[in-house]
Amino acid sequence: MTILLNADLHCHSVVSDGTLTPEQLAARAHANGVQLWALTDHDEIGGQRRAAAAAHALGLDYLSGVEISVSFADTTVHIVGLGFDMEDAQLAQGLQDTRGGRGERAQEIGRQLAQVGIKDAYEGALKYVGNPELISRTHFARHLVDSGVCRDTSEVFRRFLTEGHPGYVPHRWACLSDAVRWIREAGGMAVIAHPGRYRFTPTEEYALFSEFSQHGGGGVEVVTGSHMPSEYPIYAAMAQEFGLAASRGSDFHSPDESHTDLGALPDLPGQLTPVWELLEDRILRAPASPAAH
Template identity: 75%
Template sequence: MSILNADLHCHSIVSDGTLTPEELAARAAANGVELWSLTDHDEIGGQQRAAAAARAHGMKYLTGTEISVSFAGQTVHIVGLGFDAADTALQDGLAATRGGRDSRAQEMARQLALAGIPGAYEGALKYVGNPALISRTHFARFLVEQGVCRDTGEVFRRFLTDGKPGYVEHRWAALGDAVRWITQAGGIAVIAHPARYRFTANEEYALFVEFKAHGGRGVEVITGSHTAAECVQYADTAREFGLAASRGSDFHSPDESHTELGLLPWLPGDLTPVWEVVAGRIQ
């Protein structure tokens, strides 16, 4: 079953994407996606809409979310798949993780104003579909609109990463808490796009050891931000740690995303796909 067009990582206007769950479902289906998941940041408010849209387009569906956690001084993303979206512990945990985003956004705007970019908070709000989830991506879109930068990637490099004006650290969930919320709700926890983190080899090893000790069971091997060499690297990591492999574009927007929904390389045939682990949760 590794040869399956599954896209298990993307974002809608419920978090920091630009399309509705229904528009994403139509786009995924048009690209031949057979199994789909909407994984909005720290939010499951779009799950019912996404599942209904998937069914309308003849796709199978897995519930999804992407939880921000703090580990070794960095923000790491943990994707949850196949959980019960009505689970109250999961809902409460995500609500707590979302808390504090507005005050963080206000401080980001203050720092950008000091750097000569006024009105960033109000400008970012124009791009927000869910005010509880205002994020760096919304600020980036505003700075592109204002002509400060050519694209969102340049905004992040110049203003919104550690050590730059406009970057404000936020304390996210603990790794163990996020994995527990997902697994106790019947789902599988997956480390998202591991090549994106700036860990040393020892720190990355510690991440995988602790993740697995908490009950984490998967890693994104094929994802929109991985190079071919990184896909090979994390296929090896999946084998080393006995983890299931996931596949997802991390699609946010037709104008910003480098990888289109569903148009990804296949998983290596010897790996266990995450959808086999949560087969009983597929809708």
């Protein structure tokens, strides 16, 4: 393995809030030169077998993945799990418990939007949902764009779905320690996803990294489609300070919505240890590359 490996270890399919199937994502990753890929659907591992099979059919190495929603300092934080046992019962149960409540939350979002004149938003959002257990704000955003309420999903979030606006309904997710424990006990590595997105104060961010490390978390996303290039060195330094491996992932959701495509990120900074070097024995190797036939 090398730090220059084109690894994309964060993206989403229709199993959560993406618009492509696991098979379509595998094909897109392969076409874009990705060498090691992980599908990381929100709080759901139901697409893992399909993703691994599709990757292997293309000669693409694969790491199991998931993105778990946790509550920390009154903020929703995402923890990516990589290289875990897809059949682990404790992880599956924890994710099922975490998904619980999304339906009630979505109905309340619909009620709040109706109060500001946007009727039937819940029913509209359902039409975009591949997995009803995972209805999310993204599905509402797609409905509001397609129905002409907003120009794009960014405008939807700015006007309606973030704190202080109609349609924002908080949800209590898993706790940080549980998410890290589920991943570790399933044989995987826990990774802080896109830390630059959370708008923490420096003290809160330091607390997140400290607690994450104390619970056994092993990595942080440094180069991600959810970071500005100016943030790469900031989180490279945080990785070094806390002794964390570095991960790389586009956070790709859709060809029409994502500004960073699969496989299109720059390399990790050279002084860091890539997560895939520590997960070498967890990589599901493709049986053979099509080029070898």
